Amino acid sequence: MADDDLGPGLDRAMWPLTVLATLFLGLRLYCKIRHRRPLWWDDYVLVASWVALVLSTALETVAVAQGLGKSSAQLVASLQDHHDTNDTNDNNDAVDVVVDAIRAISEYSYIAGFFTILAAMWGKASFALTLLRIATPGGWIRYAVWFILVTVLLVMGGGAVIQWVQCWPVASLWDHTIPGTCLSSEMVQHYDLFMSVYSGTMDIVLALLPWRIIWHVQISKKEKFGALFAMGMGVFAGLASILKIAALFAIGNPDMSTTVILFVFGTAEAAITIMAASIPVLRALMQRSKRPKAAAPRRDGEPPARPTTPQRLSQQKEADLEW
Numbered sequence: 001m002a003d004d005d006l007g008p009g010l011d012r013a014m015w016p017l018t019v020l021a022t023l024f025l026g027l028r029l030y031c032k033i034r035h036r037r038p039l040w041w042d043d044y045v046l047v048a049s050w051v052a053l054v055l056s057t058a059l060e061t062v063a064v065a066q067g068l069g070k071s072s073a074q075l076v077a078s079l080q081d082h083h084d085t086n087d088t089n090d091n092n093d094a095v096d097v098v099v100d101a102i103r104a105i106s107e108y109s110y111i112a113g114f115f116t117i118l119a120a121m122w123g124k125a126s127f128a129l130t131l132l133r134i135a136t137p138g139g140w141i142r143y144a145v146w147f148i149l150v151t152v153l154l155v156m157g158g159g160a161v162i163q164w165v166q167c168w169p170v171a172s173l174w175d176h177t178i179p180g181t182c183l184s185s186e187m188v189q190h191y192d193l194f195m196s197v198y199s200g201t202m203d204i205v206l207a208l209l210p211w212r213i214i215w216h217v218q219i220s221k222k223e224k225f226g227a228l229f230a231m232g233m234g235v236f237a238g239l240a241s242i243l244k245i246a247a248l249f250a251i252g253n254p255d256m257s258t259t260v261i262l263f264v265f266g267t268a269e270a271a272i273t274i275m276a277a278s279i280p281v282l283r284a285l286m287q288r289s290k291r292p293k294a295a296a297p298r299r300d301g302e303p304p305a306r307p308t309t310p311q312r313l314s315q316q317k318e319a320d321l322e323w
Helices: 008-035 041-066 073-083 092-132 140-166 185-214 221-231 234-250 256-290 309-322
Strands: none
Touching: 008 256, 041 092, 041 140, 041 309, 073 092, 092 140, 092 185, 092 234, 092 256, 140 185, 185 221, 185 234, 234 256
């Protein structure tokens, strides 16, 4: 039976992803501070995303300690065994232990799910804000990014709200001894399906938009493809969001072990989003540190020649890519 416990596997999946997201975000902030680049809104929003991810992972770990990952039958059996080792034979006490454990697992799981949605939503918003900084003012790409930013916030924000208002009073979500009115699990599943498909699709669109922005920049093909690859990492976050659809059947399922896959893909989506949003900035700042210093004056005392107009435009666009 112990081999059927998915909880330890959930911990082994979540924490490496969270640590990697922490590493990428930390390097992004370190490089910006080291190169004296001011922090902007995209940085602050990404930090908020990371905080939500850490809270989500920590809460999921607490839920695992309470028994998340075990099937309902396995959870009852393990709690019964634990109860039998104590010096009481009161069956009512045994039932109370099981009910309290299930209530605690449900409560921590709902709160963790809320922070998982926030982490993914804010990570996507951060990358969209970064794109707004390099998009040409007044161009259609800028309007497209604004549309994606606003709609993703609305759609995923709606999912975060539904996490709490699907039952009223809220405590009836995890405490079934409290009478309450709830939305049907099918309705919640359908909205989460829409949210996963839409947010995943927008991740992929945001990852492809830089091709239109960077393709005409006058830099070497190596630099161009390197920048496009770095900014296209959001595709993987989109795939994680879409793959999460396969785990939506866990919503409303009385067997809480089914939520493990949902948590894995949710954590992966948020963590990959943070990493994908950090890689382009890291790359640009690292490229900047490798560039030679400005040319020295000519031997005859004349200042170095000014770059041509196309060169100045290219340099300006490259500076934009450094954020």
